[in-house]
Each structure stands twice: as structure tokens, then as C-alpha cells.
Amino acid sequence: MNWPTDKHAFALAVVVYGAAAVASMRLWRRGFERDDRVGCGLVALGFGLHTLALLARGLSLQRCPVTNIYEVTSFLAWSLALVYLLAGWRRSTRGLGVLAAPILCLVGAAALTPGLDRPAGLAVETHRTLLSLHVTVTLLAYGLFGLAALAGAMFLVRERDLRLGRLRVLLARLPPLQRLENAMRRMMQAGFVLLTMGLVLGGLLPRPAGASLSRDPKVLWAVGLWLLYAALLAGRRCGLSTRRFAWGAAGLFGYTLLTFWATSLASPWHRP
Amino acid sequence: MSILLLGLSHRTAPVSVRERLAIQEARVPAVLQTLRVTGLAEEAVVLSTCNRVEIYAVSSLPAQRAFAELEEFLVRCHDYREPLTDTLYRLAEPDSVVHLFRVACGLDSMVLGETEILGQLKKAYGQALEGGFTGSRLNKVFQRAFNVAKHIRSTTGIQRGNVSVASVAVELAGTIFTRLEDCGVLVIGAGDTGEKVARALVSRGVSRLLVTNRSTERAEALAAALGGRPVRFEQWAREFDRLDIVISSVAAPDYVLDRARLESLLRNRPAAPLLLVDIAVPRNIDPAVNTLPDVYLYNVDDLQGLANRYLARRQEDVARCEAIIREQVGRLYPGRQVSAWAGWHPAASHA
Numbered sequence: 001m002n003w004p005t006d007k008h009a010f011a012l013a014v015v016v017y018g019a020a021a022v023a024s025m026r027l028w029r030r031g032f033e034r035d036d037r038v039g040c041g042l043v044a045l046g047f048g049l050h051t052l053a054l055l056a057r058g059l060s061l062q063r064c065p066v067t068n069i070y071e072v073t074s075f076l077a078w079s080l081a082l083v084y085l086l087a088g089w090r091r092s093t094r095g096l097g098v099l100a101a102p103i104l105c106l107v108g109a110a111a112l113t114p115g116l117d118r119p120a121g122l123a124v125e126t127h128r129t130l131l132s133l134h135v136t137v138t139l140l141a142y143g144l145f146g147l148a149a150l151a152g153a154m155f156l157v158r159e160r161d162l163r164l165g166r167l168r169v170l171l172a173r174l175p176p177l178q179r180l181e182n183a184m185r186r187m188m189q190a191g192f193v194l195l196t197m198g199l200v201l202g203g204l205l206p207r208p209a210g211a212s213l214s215r216d217p218k219v220l221w222a223v224g225l226w227l228l229y230a231a232l233l234a235g236r237r238c239g240l241s242t243r244r245f246a247w248g249a250a251g252l253f254g255y256t257l258l259t260f261w262a263t264s265l266a267s268p269w270h271r272p
Numbered sequence: 273m274s275i276l277l278l279g280l281s282h283r284t285a286p287v288s289v290r291e292r293l294a295i296q297e298a299r300v301p302a303v304l305q306t307l308r309v310t311g312l313a314e315e316a317v318v319l320s321t322c323n324r325v326e327i328y329a330v331s332s333l334p335a336q337r338a339f340a341e342l343e344e345f346l347v348r349c350h351d352y353r354e355p356l357t358d359t360l361y362r363l364a365e366p367d368s369v370v371h372l373f374r375v376a377c378g379l380d381s382m383v384l385g386e387t388e389i390l391g392q393l394k395k396a397y398g399q400a401l402e403g404g405f406t407g408s409r410l411n412k413v414f415q416r417a418f419n420v421a422k423h424i425r426s427t428t429g430i431q432r433g434n435v436s437v438a439s440v441a442v443e444l445a446g447t448i449f450t451r452l453e454d455c456g457v458l459v460i461g462a463g464d465t466g467e468k469v470a471r472a473l474v475s476r477g478v479s480r481l482l483v484t485n486r487s488t489e490r491a492e493a494l495a496a497a498l499g500g501r502p503v504r505f506e507q508w509a510r511e512f513d514r515l516d517i518v519i520s521s522v523a524a525p526d527y528v529l530d531r532a533r534l535e536s537l538l539r540n541r542p543a544a545p546l547l548l549v550d551i552a553v554p555r556n557i558d559p560a561v562n563t564l565p566d567v568y569l570y571n572v573d574d575l576q577g578l579a580n581r582y583l584a585r586r587q588e589d590v591a592r593c594e595a596i597i598r599e600q601v602g603r604l605y606p607g608r609q610v611s612a613w614a615g616w617h618p619a620a621s622h623a
Contacts, residue, residue, distance in 0.1 A: 162447060163562070165574050167581040170443050171432070177545055178450040239543050241565030 006056035007117070009049050010074055014108035016046035017081075020101035028098055039101055040085075046104070047081045054078060064132035068118050069264060072135065073111035076260075077104050079143025087147060087183060096175075096183075099150040110261075130205055138198030138222070142256060144191030145229070149253030151184040152246035159243060181242050184249050185233075192229050199226060207269075218267035221259060228252055273314065274335055275409055277368035278342040278360060279326030282382045285359045287322075293350050295320040300396070303349065304405040312341050315407040317414065319375075319396040321389065323382050328372065330409045335364045366605050369413050373597045376417040377424045378431060385430040385586045390421050413604065420600045427596070430589045432582075437575040438468035440582070441549045442476055444575075445517055448545050448568060453477035456515045458508060459500070461522030462490040465551045465572070469519050470498055482515075484508040485522065509533075513541040519549045520556040530558040538564065551575070 020042035027039060054074065057065040065071040084100040158177060161169035175183070199222060203213065213219050232240075232248040240248075280293060295303055300318050307313040313329035320326075327346070331338040339362040347356065363371055371380070376393055378385045397414045400406045406414070425431050442452075449455050457478050459470045462485045474481060481500030485491035488504065495502040503511060520528055529548070538546075548569040550557040555571055562569040 158447070162444070162568055165570070165577060167578060167585070169447055170440070170578065170582075176446065176450050177448045182450065236543075241543065242545070243565060 006053040006060070007112075009056065010053035010108070011112060013046045013049035013053060014105060014112060016042055016049060017077075017101055017104040017108055020046060021105045024098040024101045039098060043081060043101055043104065044085060047078070047085055050074070050078050050081060050108075064136055066132060066135035066139065068116065069261065070111050070117035072139065072264070073107060073116070073261075075136070075139045076142055077107040077111065079140045080104060080107070080146045081143075083140075083143045083147045083187065084150075087187075096147065096150050096154060099153055100147065103146065103150070107257075130201060134198055134201035134205060137194050137201060141191045141194035141198055142260075144187045144194065145249075145253050145256060148184045148187035148191060149250045151180045151187065152249035155180040155184065155242065155246040156250065159246075177242070181245070184246060185236060188229065188233060188249060192226075192233060195222070195226055195229065199223065216267050216269055218263045218269065221263040225252070225256060273330050273332050273409070274365040275368050275413060276329050276331055276335060276338055276342070276365075277326060277363040277371055278329070278339055278346065279319075279324060280356075280359050280361070281324035281326070281380065283380070284361060289354075289356075289359055290323070290325065292352055293325050293346060294322075295325060295349070297399075300399055301403050304400055304403055307345070308405060310345075312338065312345060315400075315410045316405050317397050317400040317410055319393060321392045323389075324375070324380075326375075328368065328410060330407065366601055369417075369604060370597060370601050372413060372417050373420050373601065376421040377593055377597065378421075379590065379593055379597075384583060384590070385432075387425070387431055390418070394418065416600065416604065420597060423600075424593050424596055428589045428592050430586050430593050432585070436468075437465060437551065437572060437579060438472045440575045440578045441469045441519070441551075441570065442472040444549075444568075444570060444578075445473065445547055446476075448547055449516060451477075453479065455517055456480040456482070456511075457500075457517045457519065458482045458484065458503075458511065458515050459494070459498075460484055460508065460518065460520040460528060460556065461552065462487070462494045463521035463523075463552070466519050466521030467494060467498070469549060469551065470494075470500075473517070473519075474498055474500075478517075480514070482508070482511055509537060512537045515541075515546070516544065517547045517549070518557075519551065521551045522556055523552065524556055525554070527558045528556040529561065531560040531564070534558075534561045534564065534567070538567075549575070 020039045023042060024039040054065055057071070066075045080100065081104055084096060084104075087096060154174065155177060158169060158172075158174060158180065161172075162177070202219070202222075207213070229252060232245065232252065235248075236245045280290065282290070285293075295318055297320070300320070303318055304316050307316045307327075307329060312333070313327075313331050315330040317328045318326070319328070325346075327342055329338070329342065333341065343356065343360060343362075346352075346360075374380045376390055378387060378389055381389050393414075397406070397410075401411070445452055445455070452473065453476075455473075455478055457470065457473055457480065459466050459481065462483070470481065470483075479499075481495070481498055482503045483491045483495040483498065483500050484503040484505050484507075485494070486505050488502065491502040491505075494500075518529070522528060543566060545566050545568065548557050548561065548567065550569060550571045553572065557569055557571075559569065559571070561567055
């Protein structure tokens, strides 16, 4: 067994994400009265290790490492970390890491479940570029939806504190409601565009003999998700309140996380 | 030679006495000069604010005699003839230094933790330093006092948060809106508290300010004072779609803004947060509007409640500040027991 492997680097990244989650939870308990620099720094460190792990695997396999459940889950966490770090670069939105770090740790730990990292099938070898693009773009979309959901959850917590006149709403160094709404909407819009591209790219992939797009559970699930996000964004445009929009963002991503792996396993095309 | 303190503050004297014994800034150099020339003090700093008059002096006289002469000097300066037995506090080292540190940190202020006193103390010290009325003793303790105040500010929450209704309203606006500079603000009524909130918002960069009042003249005067635009009272609703914050403080028997009216006004407004600050009594805005989406209503009790909670948090940090002061004073007097000084304040202890 080679040592260290890309999987060891990834496992280490998950441990660092876990440390970030602990730091963030401590900050939460103290009412966010300090900047989440430690949490953000740890997520950045974990992201570095995570990127290293993905690069090592990609280089060794000569393809984008998104072809089995382990790789897909790892890439999903990486997308979420990337989007968070891009947003968290600004001090005003750094507080989102408080919610991002535990999710990164959980998704990372799920990826490390034994038996998920199986060799890819023949289809992967024959349509490498298109497939890589399809999976990468789609997973980046989920990363964006994830951060939109975090912004939505934070909006709901902050809004409740505001309505109840809790002092912590003034003490916490967290983004104002308007910025959270803005982040939530923009990330969802960007995620929606990427999901659309991912679905179109997926439609361009050659289908196995006898397979039908309209009968594949994963395809149906993804199209359903696309419709739900489209409805949510359209609703917001037509005056849906920010609170309902935030509930929608958080709820839809929760649903995505809960059903993502089950639909992947139920789909002959997407099952490793 | 000991560092002595003779003084009075809001804790020991009413404003009627404080204003009589206050020393005008322009007179301070002459007072310091007199203290030196008469041999009463080798070094001295005079701190005179609206809440306190204090003379910090390094004297070669025995403490009791120095206090008696300083008191006589203060009384003579102002031609004050009333008895001052319980009004003045007289502290010798190290209690005088503990008191100086507490003053610098805002622990002895009327509004606990306020920072204005530190600026006033720096100014008083600067004035004495410039005139050559300080020496190694006072320079050391004043510099240490400023350092302790800085340390306490950065490590405790004693100076954190706002304890006035106007400041809390502005802070709330800051938790809702990304940029206050971009917010449209309407002030309904020309009341004092409403004006304070509006001023606080303007100081944070608000430039789109409208003022309306039943009396057009008062609206125009307030708008001119705040750099805003007056709007006729019957016409303010026309501006509603461009507003983010409404401050209402008009004397009215009924609601100026009830739920039905606000719902109809919101229909013409893009979905965005709306902060309503109702500081009138009786209230101007129907509390039922607070359940409308994206509408945040605060009345004067809500704001005062938040200000009080800020103050309560500051109170929680007093013990930490006292411990820091004790430690810092202990460093100035190695080998001396400092724990007995904790919690001292002039109202409870007179020399």
C-alpha cells in the first residue's frame, strides 16, 4: 500500500474540516461576537489538502476524479468549500463558515465510508471529457445551492433574533439581512445556471443501448430539482417574501443532500 | 511624596454643586500654577468635566494637611461657602491611582463604560504636561492609566454596544441593511428623539432623508438642520416606494400607519426590508404590521430594552475590569496587597 495516498490527504482534510466545525461551534456558543478567522483559516487549510487529494487522484487516473460515489461526494464537498472560501474571503460573509464547516465535515466523512471508492466502468473511459464536464458543472451547482442554503439558514436565525429583540443580533459579527438575501439569491441563480448546463451536458452523453432518459431516477430527480429551483427563483422575482425564499433555499438543499446518494444508487447510469 | 486625589463627581454631588465647583478649561493652567507656587503640589493634573472635578496632586505635605489645603484652595477658587463634608472624596496612594484607572476605563462614569471620559482625561493630562506641571510620578500613572483603558477596551465588553435609544436604532438598521448610505429614510414628526435617531443615521452616511410634520415650518426647519428634504404631511405616502427606514415620533391619537395602509403601500414597493422605528407615545404604528413579511417594527420600549441589555452586559464585565485594574496597580506597587482596593468607589468610601 502506497503511503501517503490521495485518500490520506482527503482524510486529513476532513479532520481539518472537523476542527473548523468545532471552532465554528464554539463561536456560535459565544454568540458570534468575534470574527470567524480561525474557522475560515481551518477551512482554507482543509481546502488546500482537499485540492491536493483531488489533484493527486486526477493526475494518477488522467481524468477528472468524479466517476464513483467516493469521488463525487468528495468533489461535492470541495465545491462547497470553494464557494464558501470565495464568499468567506469577504469579512462580511465570513460568518457563513459557521454553518459550512460542519456540512463539509459530514459530507467528507460520508465520502470516506468503506466500499464507495470502486473503479470506474467502461463508459467513463470512453467519454471522459464530456462526462467530466457534466459532473463537475453539476456538482459545482450543488455547492452553490449549498452555500445559498447556508445563507438562508443564517437569514432565518438572524431574522428570528431581530423579531424577538435579542441582544445577540446586535453583538454578533454576522452579515446584515440584506447581504444574506443578496448572497442567497445570487448563489442560487449561479447554481441554477450551472445545473442547467450540467443537465444539458448530461443529455449530450451517449446513452447505453435500451436506456431512456425519462426513466432514469437520477435524471428525473435532477430535472425535478431544476424545476423546484426555477419555481423558487421565479417566486422570489414575483414577490415571494425573503423568509419563505430562505426556507425554500434551506429546504431544497436539505432535500438534495438527503436524496442525492439514494438516487445515484438507484440509477444504472450514475451508479458506480 | 504621595499621589493625592481630591474630587467630587456625579456619585457624590448634585449638578448644582458640580457646576459651582467646575474649573473652566481656560482657567486650568492658572490653577495648576497656583498649586505649584503655593507649594501645595509639586505635580498636578486638574480634570474638570460635567460629571466630575478632580485634582490629582503630588505633594510633599502630610496627606491630611494636603487634603485640607487642597479643599480650602478649591473652595476659595469658587468662593463656595456651603459645607462639603460628604461631597468631596480624598484619596491617597494607592487608592488615588485605582480611582484614576477606574475613571480612565469609564467604570466611574454615569453611563458605565462610556469612552468620552478617556478623551477628557487625556486632554487634562496633556494640558498639565504641556505647562510642565507633571513629573515622573504623574506621568507614570497617567500613561499607565491610558494603557489600562486601552487594554480593557480590547479585552472586555465594558465599552461595547450603545446604551441610547438613538444609537440602538441605528445599530438595528445596520443589522438589516448592507449599506446605510443607500437607504431612504423618512422622519415623521419633529420630536426630539426622532431627530436624534435621524441625526445618528445621517452621521452613519444616510443622505436620502425626508422629513414630514403636520407643521410644515417645523418640517422645513428640521430638514434644513439634517440636510434632508421636507415633504408635506399629506404627501409622505407618495414617497413610500423609495423608503427603507421610517422613524415616527408624531403626536397623534390614532395610528399614522396601520396594517391595512401599510399592506397597500407595500404593494407598490419592491420586496426589500423595511425598518419602522416608532418612538412616539402613544404609538404611531400599529404593532400588527410586525407580522408582515420583511417588515421590522421597533417601538421605544423595544429599543430601550435592548439598550438596557447592553448596559446589563457591561455590568457583567465590571468584575473583570476591576481584576485587570487590581493587577495593573499591583505592578505599580510590587509587594503591596491590592485585593483590598477592589470595588472601591467614592460614594462608599471617604478618607
